[in-house]
Amino acid sequence: MRPELAQIWDWLDAVPDPEIPVISVVDLGIVRDVAWHGDMLEIAVTPTYSGCPATSVIAMDIETALRNRGVSDIRIKTQIAPAWTTDWLSEKGRAKLVEYGIAPPRAAGGPESCPRCGSKSVSKVSQFGSTPCKAHWRCGDCLEPFDYFKCI
């Protein structure tokens, strides 16, 4: 059985990121390529940050999801070039981040507004946060702290 690639992409889009489960690995932009080589399915995955501990969990989750769909001959290839950029986050993913309380990345280097109350009065607490891909900010109006998805 060799399911269509579009079908594979749909399945992958249902695999959540282990640390930000509201977005999928496809939303995150880390699945770079999916291709059949004979009966073997090769999936190219790129790490977000080089030391991100979620990387190996993601590979395992992808493999499990596809095995559950009946694809058994799978090879996951780690591909570091071109280097991952937050430009690859999908529009759907960005919207889901906001809904979840995480401000999406912006080229300007900081969040546009508080993901909770929408206030533009925001300030940086720390350049780093709870995972390698996030920084720690706070809102000047609702006073809540929030995560900002670092722009790289």
Added chain:
Amino acid sequence: MDQQTATFEFLCRMGDNTLVLGHRVSEWCGKAPVLEEDIALANVALDLIGQTQMWLGLAAEVEGAGRTADDLAMLRDVWDFRSALLVEQPNGDFGQTLMRQYLFDQWHVAVLTALMESADPRVADIAAKSVKEARYHVERSADLVIRLGDGTEESHGRMQAALDKLWPFFGELFDDDPVDAAMAEAGIAPLPSGLRADVDQEVAAVMAQATLVIPADRFAHRGGKTGIRHSEHLGHMLTQMQWLQRAYPGATW
């Protein structure tokens, strides 16, 4: 020296620098001055260890002796490490840790930027990936050096003491030797000495804002990147870092 040996040496230098500094920085985990800095230090350490996996992974591939990145990291002894003396220096206080980080980051961004043009695409790819993280690191470390240097009398004094202590370890990063010559010849890596002028300019600008005085003496301690004479600190660090693999060879999660 043949090119394979020189390339292996060069890759070990890149990977050992990030490994040793990554381990040093991780020693702060759970005991940094404030929670935000604890998290920042742990994240920087994580990036550096991630970069180590790429550099030492490629080193092992180039060596072709069946060793892995883990073997190189966990089963070599002090004399086989090729990290610069700067990164093995103990953490000291938070100011000293930050100063060491800043000096390293400024050099790191320069060398990685140059390596993006490497004739070896594997090296260029790792550099392109790493430089994004290094640029993010230097933003924070420069910012904190400025804020602490141009801070209270106490913080200023500590930052000046840190700079005075670490400055003699900075020069080694820009030393050229036969490995560097072979790399430059092959177009794989730039000559370290060629990076100095630009890095010096950046460092001078940051130190001026931090109201810190760069020591006039350009004396540099040497022996880390060649492995000839590491300081006593590296061996002590390895007893901690490599303990598990030494006590339980081949242990896995």
